[in-house]
Amino acid sequence: MKILEVSNINKSFGDFQAVNDISFSIEEGKIFGLLGPNGAGKTTTIRMIMNIIAPDSGTVSVLGKPNFGTAIDNVGYLPEERGMYRKMKVNEMLLFQTSLKSMKKKDAKVAIDNWLGKVDLLDWKNKKIEELSKGMQQKIQFIGTILHNPKLLILDEPFGGLDPINQNLIKDLMLEVKKNGTTIIFSTHVMEHAEKLCDEIFLINKSKEVLYGKLEEIKKSFGRENVLIEFDGNDEFLKNCDQIKKFNNYGNSVEVQLIKDGDSQKLLREAMASAFVSKFEIKEPSLHDIFIETVGEDNEEGGEA
């Protein structure tokens, strides 16, 4: 069953087209990555999925229901712009969030204790939000979106502004939620996360679809064009070999991208002719490489938000 179906949605703000004819669908139980550089249209797409803004044209159907309807209580949503009432206690805040999802108070209390325990924050249950560190607040925000055990979890930049330890923690929580059968869609511009987590990706750039499909298949389609060479000696071969499209030289190791259908063995022969090769490895392209290749290097500047 398709948990989410997005068909030909468009959205413009004045003269600016934020989302241009986007379509995709998600299978139950998968993790789906909505990838793209900053300003590509990820948040606008997610807001249209969440029915916070209406698309100019096109349709969204969640759990088989167009524009949510009653499905809204089965969805968890962590917006990119997220915060909490600073003066509220952790427990009150979480209870408030579950009541917005029509969850019974009794069930909510059990779920709150359960999840607070999992992230080691049970002792903070009756503390005010403003007393918590930023990392703790982000955990609480995440918990707030999954307490009601949603069928679909939508996370907009879940790793934004987190240190590596907390990034890892959120990643683990996502995997735990997935184990319970929840389908997850999340947006990010950091490809490493997507690479580790996603079953499927949708790459969006300048409001349009660039790549869409299963991560493995996308990687395969990009072929085996990346070569890592560790060597000692003259690096002349890098300039001379006609099989090289571009390379990144780190001194005694180099990452090489071959031209389309390039001959890796010819590169090896030329390298061996001018230098001592200690390692020669043909690599699968990383999502990062795919991202940069498809989106173009001028878009990479965005960096961490």
Next chain:
Amino acid sequence: MSRKILAIIKREFWSRAKTKGFIIGTLIFPLFLVLIFGGIFIVQKVFQPSTRVYHVIDQTEIIYDKFSVILTDTLKNGKPKFQFVEEKVEDGNLDATMEKLQVKVRDEQIYGYLVVPSDVVESREIKYSATSVSDFEEQGALRWAFSKVISDMRLERKGLNADSIRHEIGMGNVKLVSSQVTDKGEIEKSGASSFLLTYILAYVMFLMMMIYGAMIMRSVIEEKSQRITEMIVSAISPFELMLGKIIGICALGITQLLVFGFMLFFIVKYGEPIVVGLGATDMGFIEIIKNIHFTLPIFLFFLFFFIMGFVLFSSIYAAIGAMVNTEDEGQQFMPPVIILLMVSYFVMFATVKNPATPMAFWASLVPFFTPLVMFGRIAVSDPTMPSGAYLSIFTMIFFTILMIWLAGKIYRVGILMYGKKPSIKEAIKWIRYK
């Protein structure tokens, strides 16, 4: 859906009702009143003035005997307020006698002295000397007593009987028994107390609309600046969120009003015997409140107009909150709203005196004025409904619904807009957004 609005209402209500500020404010205000009036009472009791001794130099030699028996006022402890001693001029030297008395005043042996000149009936001037000449009440009493003696003397000089004249003048005093013509016949009612009640209630309504309206705005700004809004509107529509806020904070205001009301009721009911038991004779404040003619219809009308006015103004406040990013920015939009409220209070003031004029009729048709003005007119005309009452109430209800709808449109777009605050023109454009 309604259960979710309830969640918003509950949060808006309890997150404020549980704060120390609210609890203290709600309980302290009536206690503050009690303390002020209790304090005045205690201060009066503790700092009672002692008997004031005046020496009187009477150069007419007849006035003193008449004058000294008039002022028989006593202090709260039963002692006389005034004590007079006749001072004879020694050796015909007035100045020396006065100097002697001045020393006594300075040494605080006596409070002051009075010099009645021999031609006082013509000159009508009496010299009053004391270390402090600022006690007008006391001087008034002295002046009144002397005036009585002198006017009696002048009347008698014309061969008139002062006592009988005074008696006849007193008998000529007329009292106006005011009664109001209503549908159900005439009702006796004191003009002053019904105005007082109306002014007080309208003022409370005005204050509550201003304070609690601003609370709505701050609440919206908090959610916006703390980035909470998007999480909420993913579960509930922005319009429902706005309604939930308005209802929750309105309920908070009504709660506070009811607490004030109950406390005032108990203070009046149980305060009086306590104060009397403490030996009070002047009930002042409590007497005023007891005379107020407070009926159930007036109470219900008060609640009705308070709720309507609150909803009307808070929808404006909510729209402002959605348009801005910080409280400072919000403050810039406040003056027009506050001026509108103040004007409506002044218009109420003017119309209550003449509730049946065309001006009152038209003023109550302006939806922003209706809550205060119409309440004022209804309260003073109670139990008759003043002209145009139903028309203005329906106009107000219609307009309020329109304002909520418009505010909801602006709110919906504004709460997700961060960055530069929009101009009024842009905000109006938001209304047409899909």
